[in-house]
Amino acid sequence: MNKFWTILGHTYVSKLKSKAFMISTAITLVFVIAAANIDVIIKLFQDEDDKIVLIEGDTEVANMLEMSVQQMDERIVFKESESEELSKKMVQEDEAAAFLVIDVNDPNILTATYYENKASESNVQSMIHQQLQQLKVAIATEQAGVDEATLMDINEPISFEKVALDEATKTDEELNQARVIVYIMLFVLYMAVIIYGQMIATDVATEKSSRVMEILISSAPPVTHMFAKIFGVALLGLTQILLFFFVSFSFIKYKITTSVEVSETLDMIGISSAPISIYVYALLFFVLGYLLYATIAAMLGSLVSRVEDVQQLILPMTLLIMVAFFIAMFGLSVPDATFITVTSYIPFFTPMIMFLRIGMLEIATWEIILSIGILVGTTILFAVIGARIYRGGVLMYGPSRSLKDLKNAFQLSKKEKN
C-alpha cells in the first residue's frame, strides 16, 4: 500500500509541476473566466449604431410600422427615401441597412419589397416582416368592422393545461433541470475520459519508451503501479476540475449579487433547486465511468513502445466514448426510447446513458443497481485483464501498434502451473 501512495504521489506531483499542465490549466481558466463574463464581452463587441431603414410608399402604413418596430428595437430608425435609385445606392454602400417599398394596392392587399445587400435572413428583416403582417391584420379587421375588444377576444390564447396522471413522471420544470445537469455531466465525463485517458496512456507509454518501466515493475507490482497511475491522474483531474468549478462558481456568485438576470436564469435551469440525489448519481457514474475508461487506457498504453503510437491505439476507446456521447445526446430528447433503455445496460455507455435515464425518467431502483453491477463487474474484469496485459505489455518492445499485441502481452504474463 505504501508503494501505491508513493507512485500515486509521484504521478500527481510530477504532472502538476509539468509545464504542459500549467499552460493547459491557465488557458482553460481564461476560457472559464471569459465564459462567465460573456455578457460583458458581447456588449464590448456589439455595434451600438442605429440601423437605418429607408422607406418608400404609403405614409400612413409606414408611420404605423415605424411605431410598432421601434417598440421592439429602438435602434431601428426609419427614414423617408428620396428616390429609389439613391436609396439602393445607399444600401449598397452600407450607409443604410435596408430599403423598404410598401404598396397598398387594394385596401386588403399589402405588398412590400425589401432591398438588402445580402439576401440573408436578418433580425431586422424578419421583424419588419412580422410587424407588417400584424399591421395588415389590424387594417383588415378594422375595415371589416370588427371592434378592438372582439379582436382581442379572438387573439386571446386558449388555456392548455397538462396533467400527468402517472404521479411518478417528472414535471416539465424537473425535466428541464435534469436536462441541464445531464448535459453538463455528459460533457464533463466526455472531456475527462478523452483528456485524462489520453494522459494515462501517454504516461504509461512514456515510462515504457524511456525503459524506466522495468525498474518500476521490479520494485512494485504492475497492478499497484497501474492503479496508482490511474488514481494519480484522477486526483490531478479532480484538482483541475475543482479549480475550474471554484473559479466559475465564484464568478457566478458575484454575478448573482450584481445582476438579477443571471440569478433568474440559474433558477430557471434548476442548478440551485435540483434534488441532491441527482448530484450523488452524477458523482457515482462519473467515478465509475472514469475508472472503466482509465483502466482501458492504461492497458492500451502498456502495449505501445513509442509515445507516437499512443493515439492510434487508444482510438477504439475514443470512438467508444464518442458513440456513448452521441447516443446520450440523442437520448436527451427521447429518454424513454427502447434504444436508450437497451444501451443504458451496456457498460461502456452506462455512465452516460443510465445517468441520463435517472435524470430524465423515474427509474426503478433495481434497474440502477443492475446497471451499476454490470458496470462495476466489467471494470473489475478489465482491471484483471488489464493488469495481466500491463504486466506482459511493459516487457514487450517492438513495433507494436495493433490490438493483436493484446494476445501476445496476455500470453507473456501467463501464469504457468508449477
Next chain:
Amino acid sequence: MLKIDNITKRFGEHIAVDNLSLQIPEKELFGFLGGNGAGKTTTFRMILSLLDPTEGRILWNDEKISYNKSHLIGYLPEERGLYPKLKVKEQLIYLAKLRGMPANESIKSLERWLERFEISHYIDKKVEELSKGNQQKIQFISAVLHEPKLLILDEPFSGLDPINVEMLKKAVIDLKNDGTSIVFSSHRMDHVEELCEHICILREGKAVVQGNLQEIKQSFGKKNIIIHSEDELQFLQEVEGVLDYKATMQGCVLQIEEERIAKNVFQALQEEVFVRKFEIEEPTLNDIFIAKVGEKYE
C-alpha cells in the same frame, strides 16, 4: 543462496531458457556469460519474478522472491531506463522510495554515491542533459542506493569508457566485500574472468559450462603455450597434441590438448630454434567459450 531449480521458459514455440539449474552462493560475484538471445535477461527477469518460469522454480534463501522482498533486491536492467525529464536527485529518491528506503536516508546515500562517481555537480540536472556514461552511473546508483542484499546487474559495463569501467568494477567489488550477493551478465569474457569466482555460460537457453572458474579452467585440460622467437615456428603445428597454432608479432600461441604435450613441444623447439620465452598458460575464458559454444563472441 539463490537456487535456480530446473527452470524452463517457453515463449510459444521458442524456448528461451532450457532446464537451467544453478546455485548462486551468498556474498559472491556470479557471472553469466552468453551472447544476445542466450537467455540471460530472461533468466534475470525470472529471478525478479517479472516473468514466471514455465517449469521449475527459483528460491532465494528458501523463499520465493516476491514484491515484499523488493527492498532487498537491486536491479540494473540491460535496457537502461530513467525518467528523462526528472532531475537526478528526484529520480533517485523516487526509485529508492519504491524500494522501501525513505527519502531522508536515500539523500545521504545518493550524495555519497554521486561523489564517489565524481558526478556530484549533476545532482540537480535533468537526466536527459547527461552524457550516456553519466546516465549509466545514475542507473547503477539507482540499483544499489537502497543497499540491496541481492544485486542483479545486466551488462553493467557496456557502453562505458575504460576509466568508468574501472570505477564501476571497483564499486562492484566493494559491494561484494560488504556482503552483497551479485549476479551479473556480460558478453565480455575479460570482465567475468577478472571479477567472478563462479560462472555460467549460457547458449540458447542451456548452461554449457557452470561452476567455479578455477575448477572449470583446470578441468578444461587444454592449455596455451606462449612462445617468443624470431625463427620460423610453423613446424610446431605438426607436433602431436597441438590443436591450434596462431602466429603473433613475437612468435606464436599454441593450444595444446593437455599439459604434458608441452614437453613434446619444448623438445621440438630445443632442436630447431632459439627461444626467448616459453610459457604455459591457463586457458582463457575466451578459449573455453569458443570450445564450448563453438563461435566467437567479443
